[in-house]
Amino acid sequence: MKAALVIIFIVLLAGCGGNQSALEAHGPSAVALKDLIVLFTLLCFAIWLLVTGFLLWVLARRRAEPRQDQAAEQRMTVAVRASVAATVLVVAGLTVASFHATRSLNSGADDAVLVSVKGQQWWWQFTYKDATQASIFQAANELHIPVGKDVRLELESIDVIHSLWIPSLAGKLDLIPGRKNDLTLRADRPGTYRGQCAEFCGLQHGHMAFLVIAQDEGDYRQWAAAQAAPATEPSDAEAAAGKVVFMSKPCAACHTIRGTPAIGSSGPDLTHVGGRQTIGAGLLETTRGSLAAWIADPQTLKPGNNMPLVPLTSEELRQLSAYMEGLR
Amino acid sequence: MGEQETYAALDVDLHDVELEAKLDKTWGSRPGFWRAIATVDHKVIARRYIVTAFVFLILGGLLAMAMRLQLSQPEARFIGPDRYNQIFTMHGSNMMFLFAVPVMEAMAVYLVPLMVGTRNIAFPRLNAFSYWTFLFGGLLLWLSFALDTAPDVGWFAYVPLSGPEYGPGKRADLWAQMITFTELAALAVAVEIVVTVFKQRAPGMSLDRIPVLVWAMLVMSFLVIVAMPAIMVASSTLILDRLVGTQFYNPALGGDALLWQHLFWFFGHPEVYIIFLPAVGLVSSILPTFVGRPLFGYLLLVMALIATGVLSFGLWVHHMFVVGLPRVGESFFTASSMAIAVPAGVQIFCWLATLWAGRPVFRTPLLFVLGFIVTFVMGGLTGVMVASVPLDSQVHDTYFVVAHFHYVLVGGAVFPLIGAVYYWFPKMTGRLMSERLGRWAFGLIFAGFHLTFFPMHILGLWGMPRRVYTYQPELPWAGLNLFVSLSSVVLAAGFLVFFIDVLRSWKNGLPAGPNPWKASTLEWATSSPPPAYNFRRIPVVGSRDPLWSDADLPVAAGMRTDRRELLVTSIVEALPQARESSPSDSVWPFWTAIATAIMLIWSIFSPWAVVWGSIPIAVALIGWFWPKGTPEDES
Numbered sequence: 021m022k023a024a025l026v027i028i029f030i031v032l033l034a035g036c037g038g039n040q041s042a043l044e045a046h047g048p049s050a051v052a053l054k055d056l057i058v059l060f061t062l063l064c065f066a067i068w069l070l071v072t073g074f075l076l077w078v079l080a081r082r083r084a085e086p087r088q089d090q091a092a093e094q095r096m097t098v099a100v101r102a103s104v105a106a107t108v109l110v111v112a113g114l115t116v117a118s119f120h121a122t123r124s125l126n127s128g129a130d131d132a133v134l135v136s137v138k139g140q141q142w143w144w145q146f147t148y149k150d151a152t153q154a155s156i157f158q159a160a161n162e163l164h165i166p167v168g169k170d171v172r173l174e175l176e177s178i179d180v181i182h183s184l185w186i187p188s189l190a191g192k193l194d195l196i197p198g199r200k201n202d203l204t205l206r207a208d209r210p211g212t213y214r215g216q217c218a219e220f221c222g223l224q225h226g227h228m229a230f231l232v233i234a235q236d237e238g239d240y241r242q243w244a245a246a247q248a249a250p251a252t253e254p255s256d257a258e259a260a261a262g263k264v265v266f267m268s269k270p271c272a273a274c275h276t277i278r279g280t281p282a283i284g285s286s287g288p289d290l291t292h293v294g295g296r297q298t299i300g301a302g303l304l305e306t307t308r309g310s311l312a313a314w315i316a317d318p319q320t321l322k323p324g325n326n327m328p329l330v331p332l333t334s335e336e337l338r339q340l341s342a343y344m345e346g347l348r
Numbered sequence: 349m350g351e352q353e354t355y356a357a358l359d360v361d362l363h364d365v366e367l368e369a370k371l372d373k374t375w376g377s378r379p380g381f382w383r384a385i386a387t388v389d390h391k392v393i394a395r396r397y398i399v400t401a402f403v404f405l406i407l408g409g410l411l412a413m414a415m416r417l418q419l420s421q422p423e424a425r426f427i428g429p430d431r432y433n434q435i436f437t438m439h440g441s442n443m444m445f446l447f448a449v450p451v452m453e454a455m456a457v458y459l460v461p462l463m464v465g466t467r468n469i470a471f472p473r474l475n476a477f478s479y480w481t482f483l484f485g486g487l488l489l490w491l492s493f494a495l496d497t498a499p500d501v502g503w504f505a506y507v508p509l510s511g512p513e514y515g516p517g518k519r520a521d522l523w524a525q526m527i528t529f530t531e532l533a534a535l536a537v538a539v540e541i542v543v544t545v546f547k548q549r550a551p552g553m554s555l556d557r558i559p560v561l562v563w564a565m566l567v568m569s570f571l572v573i574v575a576m577p578a579i580m581v582a583s584s585t586l587i588l589d590r591l592v593g594t595q596f597y598n599p600a601l602g603g604d605a606l607l608w609q610h611l612f613w614f615f616g617h618p619e620v621y622i623i624f625l626p627a628v629g630l631v632s633s634i635l636p637t638f639v640g641r642p643l644f645g646y647l648l649l650v651m652a653l654i655a656t657g658v659l660s661f662g663l664w665v666h667h668m669f670v671v672g673l674p675r676v677g678e679s680f681f682t683a684s685s686m687a688i689a690v691p692a693g694v695q696i697f698c699w700l701a702t703l704w705a706g707r708p709v710f711r712t713p714l715l716f717v718l719g720f721i722v723t724f725v726m727g728g729l730t731g732v733m734v735a736s737v738p739l740d741s742q743v744h745d746t747y748f749v750v751a752h753f754h755y756v757l758v759g760g761a762v763f764p765l766i767g768a769v770y771y772w773f774p775k776m777t778g779r780l781m782s783e784r785l786g787r788w789a790f791g792l793i794f795a796g797f798h799l800t801f802f803p804m805h806i807l808g809l810w811g812m813p814r815r816v817y818t819y820q821p822e823l824p825w826a827g828l829n830l831f832v833s834l835s836s837v838v839l840a841a842g843f844l845v846f847f848i849d850v851l852r853s854w855k856n857g858l859p860a861g862p863n864p865w866k867a868s869t870l871e872w873a874t875s876s877p878p879p880a881y882n883f884r885r886i887p888v889v890g891s892r893d894p895l896w897s898d899a900d901l902p903v904a905a906g907m908r909t910d911r912r913e914l915l916v917t918s919i920v921e922a923l924p925q926a927r928e929s930s931p932s933d934s935v936w937p938f939w940t941a942i943a944t945a946i947m948l949i950w951s952i953f954s955p956w957a958v959v960w961g962s963i964p965i966a967v968a969l970i971g972w973f974w975p976k977g978t979p980e981d982e983s
Contacts, residue, residue, distance in 0.1 A: 042809045056736065086639060096704065100697045100698060104693060104694055112686075181508070187742060197600075216813055222433075
């Protein structure tokens with residue numbers, strides 16, 4: 021049964037597990053790590069088979085009498101010494117392989133895309149910066165990156181410890197209050213990769229996800245330009261009414277919509293919220309309906325999160341979600 | 349010895365029956381509630397310790413089942429995030445601090461005095477105090493859970509999440525103070541074990557004749573003594589941050605969030621070996637008995653125990669591989685974490701060699717030892733995997749690690765422990781457990797364990813983080829999670845069978861006799877259960893397996909029977925040095941523990957508790973140490 025499980029395990033290692041999997045590697049770091057995982061797993065599995073096989077052989081063979089003679093002691097001494105020597109060699113070899121893998125993880129080219137990541141309970145703030153560290157624009161819970169180019173993430177936390185992990189692109193690194201960590205990653209092909217907070221950070225640790233969208237250079241530039249622009253004006257009367265609701269209710273105290281009077285900073289920047297694939301840090305797919313559900317009752321969808329329930333009439337709710345959906 | 353004295357009270361020239369009656373009068377506890385509270389018999393206290401720890405195991409297991417219910421389907425709503433966080437915090441804290449460490453120490457408290465051939469543990473009143481302190485700490489934690497105010501910050505309680513700003517209420521304080529209780533209890537036992545092993549061994553039990561189990565308990569005790577102060581500093585500074593506004597862990601005012609992690613893991617990694625090394629000892633005791641020959645590689649095993657103990661203090665940073673440390677530091681800790689695989693390997697190879705040369709008799713204790721080898725080797729190998737910094741960056745804080753440490757802790761410590769219960773139950777109760785139920789328990793626990801925990805490796809590699817109260821349906825984890833949850837029922841059923849067997853056998857088991865397994869160590873030289881004074885006469889040891897090498901165990905004479913007296917021997921050769929009195933029963937350790945509990949719990953709410961609360965403690969300690977006019981020890 022156990023051997024069967026282990027075989028299943030090896031088969032699974034071949035690649036599976038969706039877009040948040042260390043075994044679905046789509047960037048150089050993740051590929052190097054996956055190779056290391058496969059190497060360690062195969063070697064460890066072989067050792068386990070040897071030990072278990074020997075144990076089963078010993079048990080199956082049943083001696084008539086226990087041996088305590090000199091010859092037996094001699095053989096055991098030699099066998100144990102050889103096994104210990106083999107252990108030392110294997111362990112040393114794996115240590116070297118591990119150092120080697122560490123060195124191959126890149127530290128980032130000079131022209132890397134620079135993004136400041138601020139982890140907070142329970143969402144991700146991404147601030148794109150230019151080479152002079154000046155902020156270009158801010159986004160939340162969705163990180164767009166150009167394919168084939170290094171991206172340097174500056175990791176900071178504004179409350180408790182979080183950990184940024186995009187298994188398909190790179191290993192994880194913590195965001196620690198009072199410290200700054202750097203993580204460089206690169207995507208080899210376009211795609212959507214899911215990431216999630218990996219360090220326990222309180223009530224909604226389980227709902228602190230984000231998407232990394234790797235795009236061709238051209239698409240990425242287009243997206244970045246659109247993000248840098250202020251919010252689009254509402255295109256119809258309903259959305260326009262929604263804008264009025266947003267500005268007159270407490271919403272604007274916490275959220276920014278660039279190009280409007282809303283400049284709150286404790287919640288995610290909503291300038292282009294309608295263009296993001298998910299809301300609530302990977303919680304729901306962005307639709308007018310999910311936006312309405314979230315605004316109407318954020319505490320049921322994500323208990324304990326910092327967005328209060330703002331009482332609205334159903335008319336206001338409809339208008340507000342239309343406005344949000346239009347912010348692309 | 350004792351030739352120069354001619355006291356009628358000496359045990360020389362007494363008949364066995366008369367001697368037993370006298371010793372019983374001197375050492376025995378009288379019936380009655382307060383007499384029971386006052387007892388300082390290491391066996392009675394150890395039994396209480398073990399039973400209490402197993403009750404905590406059951407409670408912790410129920411918490412695990414609750415978590416598996418919640419995780420059996422995506423976005424399940426059986427348990428909300430707040431309660432879930434309390435549950436996984438309780439599960440971890442309970443299993444580590446209230447089950448694993450105490451149960452191993454309790455095994456030491458029961459077995460070490462018997463195995464070294466003495467009449468009671470060193471500092472027996474401290475031993476009683478230790479149990480009460482442990483009990484009150486456990487009750488505190490579980491009471492807070494019952495009131496829905498249990499700690500919710502993980503068993504590691506990382507700051508700043510557990511600090512004053514993000515951890516409101518008293519939840520984190522309760523956690524920190526529970527630590528103080530249990531560490532106090534653990535430190536007390538560790539000191540007793542060290543002194544018992546060094547100074548109270550039977551004459552002739554030189555260092556190279558000590559049973560491996562006793563060596564393991566000795567090394568474990570040293571680990572406790574060195575590691576526990578780090579966590580006590582950590583938990584105390586956390587309480588100070590929360591209660592009186594110190595800023596040890598506040599980066600905004602010069603504190604450091606990572607300082608906590610260093611302190612915690614400087615304790616937390618040796619903690620794993622505090623649990624595992626006793627298990628090495630248990631296995632090393634059970635194995636020779638059921639293969640019918642002495643353990644191969646005594647010296648190697650002892651050196652491996654010591655090497656593991658020393659190395660265990662050089663690995664703590666491997667719990668912090670993703671905090672962004674300098675490369676050189678990381679490399680050092682990768683190398684040291686890998687290196688500990690060598691002494692672990694030595695142990696496994698010695699056991700395999702012993703099995704190879706022996707003739708295995710497949711009784712339940714041996715089954716658990718075999719299950720241990722298969723499971724622990726796997727946990728050790730995944731341990732080598734997570735020792736690699738780059739590899740760990742993918743699996744750290746995922747279900748892969750959850751799988752890994754359950755293989756090490758359940759496979760590596762709980763399997764041997766249950767084997768040990770089957771093995772020593774006859775000694776402790778005088779009755780054998782059921783072989784048939786034992787096989788069922790082993791089969792269900794072994795299969796249930798692997799079916800439950802093996803798939804977690806895969807979930808981790810598929811990207812499932814730990815400590816999430818739910819996950820979303822679009823992630824490919826639902827199938828395996830359901831499988832794991834169903835398998836956990838099999839595992840729970842195995843434990844149920846085990847506990848049923850314990851309860852049935854306690855009342856109706858077959859009488860065991862002094863040495864049902866034909867084992868070789870001294871605890872089997874006395875009756876089952878042993879009398880209050882352990883041995884009618886102090887045995888004299890001439891080899892590593894005294895009950896196998898001598899038809900009749902030689903004994904030493906010259907001990908007094910009218911007062912509790914122990915034989916003190918030299919550290920290396922175990923040559924007799926003195927007869928020392930052993931403390932009598934006392935309720936003061938109980939009152940001291942009550943006073944300590946009041947002070948510790950009160951200090952969660954007010955720093956002044958440390959001032960006013962120490963007055964009752966001082967009063968109780970004065971009662972405890974009140975001089976009785978016992979004559980000086982005689983050399």
